[in-house]
Amino acid sequence: MGAVAVQEEAFGDLLRSWRQRRRVSQLDLAIEADVSARHISFLETGRARPSREMVMKLAEELEVPLRHRNRLLIAAGFAPVFAERAVRAPEMHVVRQALDTILAGHEPYPALVVDAAWNLVAANPAAGMFMAGVPAELLEEPVNVMRLSLHPxxxxxxxLNLAEVRAHLLHRLRRQAEMSGDGRLAELHDELAAYRYPGVDLNVAHVPGPGDILLPLRIRHGDRVLSMFTTIATFGTPVEVTVSELAIETFWPADDETAAAFR
Structure with a gap:
């Protein structure tokens, strides 16, 4: 049986892809990296080979995700420098402790943690409301929060305001796919965009009223309507792949009735 050929990635192609994704010219990148535009051109065409420091500098200026910085390093002939561990790994104790504290501290309101693909990593008990009555197949691991949010x-x-929320979530997902270069997000976007909701006009545009501050999620829950908005937090100085991709989404009551229902 013959050996399986592994296709190597060219550093220049990857660099050009990230530069174009960020809509940055060779000149602009050269100025930020304190090199000549000619050198950037040579790196992209393969006529010059970058040092490890240059790979790290360019990746930083282009805000390349840590996972893809490792790919750039490998393509340039260097070993990856950003470790990737499971959330449950012993070395991640301080991270788990921080997440558990935030989730518990947000009760009685829902809060959850997701990874880069919007798969559920952890949640507090209040977040169970989002899974009530959901078909079992949607709760099989990994549970995808975006899929739960929009699945019919x-x-x-x-x-109750599906059209507005759907438009917002799909826009966010599309932008994340473009900015991160993560093909999983592009596939997820296309899947969610294909969902159909009989009798629902998805072309309704949300025009904020004079008293509006945020677009709430208006959710039918039993005989109540819960109105909530969300905030999303990330770790401030990650140097590990998994930690850099975690996001904590917390849900807040948008009116007194919703706050009272949770209490």
């Missing part, structure tokens, strides 16, 4: 048999069928 999950939250998508309970959102």
């Amino acid at each position: 048999e999950a939250m998508g069928g309970r959102l």
